[in-house]
């Protein structure tokens with residue numbers, strides 16, 4: 230890799246509860262069969278991606294009290310899937326999104342330590358707060374936790390989990406004690422220490438509190454990909470300066486926005502393909518569902534090929550769509566939609582297709598590789614989480630055609646540089662690392678063998 234150029238990192242997002250999949254494409258496969266997870270993860274590993282990524286949706290979305298019939302209907306639980314993938318992959322990182330709101334530190338610490346052990350140091354946890362009461366109703370405590378407390382608990386949760394990871398084998402010295410507003414723990418950890426010391430922690434959540442939490446605590450951010458280059462630079466710089474403000478080296482906080490790629494043999498063909506993909510994603514019903522979310526009104530009776538509604542969004546009533554972050558900027562967004570629709574004479578569906586374009590890199594493998602690299606050199610991101618429009622074959626072309634171009638540009642690895650996810654991401658060691666001597670893990674080994682002073 231060329232020294233002066235910043236490297237491009239890539240990750241693979243397995244599509245979940247969303248409208249990214251083009252179901253009308255005959256190549257669309259199952260989002261539930263384990264074979265689909267295996268195929269996508271192995272493709273990403275062939276492309277030397279840093280990690281395979283699973284988002285989390287703990288409750289199917291609903292609109293006006295009914296299941297959102299355009300979503301994938303459920304999916305297998307994150308950690309068992311990643312654990313299964315650990316057995317059929319060798320080098321790629323495995324990052325799972327798990328909320329910090331409804332779980333207990335001892336459980337999370339055991340689960341991610343185990344994934345790290347079984348994958349030989351490839352585990353990562355994407356921390357989300359998912360604190361809407363609707364999701365919370367699935368759990369023992371009901372709605373649970375005001376918005377204002379979400380990140381208080383998340384910070385406490387991650388700190389407690391790391392405390393467990395840092396504790397050693399059962400012995401008197403290693404009581405895990407934590408008395409905090411969220412937890413009252415006096416326990417012991419029964420899982421061997423993670424290979425990475427601390428598995429990698431990402432964070433997703435974009436409010437000021439969310440950004441502060443991520444900048445203070447995480448190794449990386451699953452970030453939004455803003456519409457303009459200036460917004461992306463600002464957002465990137467904001468995360469980095471928050472990290473510096475917390476006394477951290479900003480290079481140790483990696484920014485990974487989620488983006489898509491549409492390819493063609495010429496720019497014109499790529500643009501045509503991109504339009505077909507977005508048209509396949511934004512079906513007439515999806516267009517109306519997305520507009521209903523912004524307007525906070527049920528607009529399913531409108532004509533998707535007709536104009537935007539003349540009335541304004543209803544920002545005062547309870548959220549119509551449950552399980553999806555509410556648009557706090559609905560008034561401004563509706564105004565923007567109107568301006569674009571009027572300027573370009575677009576129907577509802579055409580407008581939603583138009584505004585969904587900003588997340589996609591469109592071009593030939595060569596121009597897309599250059600654009601990805603340019604965004605990294607321009608400090609808009611440190612890497613990308615690629616969201617394919619097809620499962621499980623949606624990254625084949627990227628790996629076969631874009632990765633070699635990135636390598637040609639001198640911005641992409643030709644082999645994995647390390648053996649752990651932390652090493653491959655260029656992150657420093659964290660937490661207590663296990664002793665080289667496996668006997669040190671033996672229960673009953675003398676304290677000095679276990680490294681306990």
Ligand SMILES: Cc1cc2nc3c(=O)[nH]c(=O)nc-3n(C[C@H](O)[C@H](O)[C@H](O)COP(=O)(O)O)c2cc1C
Nearest residue numbers: 284285326357358359360433434435436439451452
């Ligand atoms: C890029 C991104 C990805 C997210 N992915 C998930 C997810 O997979 N599961 C989930 O429950 N919440 C997810 N969230 C929601 C956040 O955890 C959080 O609940 C939400 O963004 C509201 O917090 P905020 O006000 O700090 O943004 C995601 C948020 C962002 C910005």
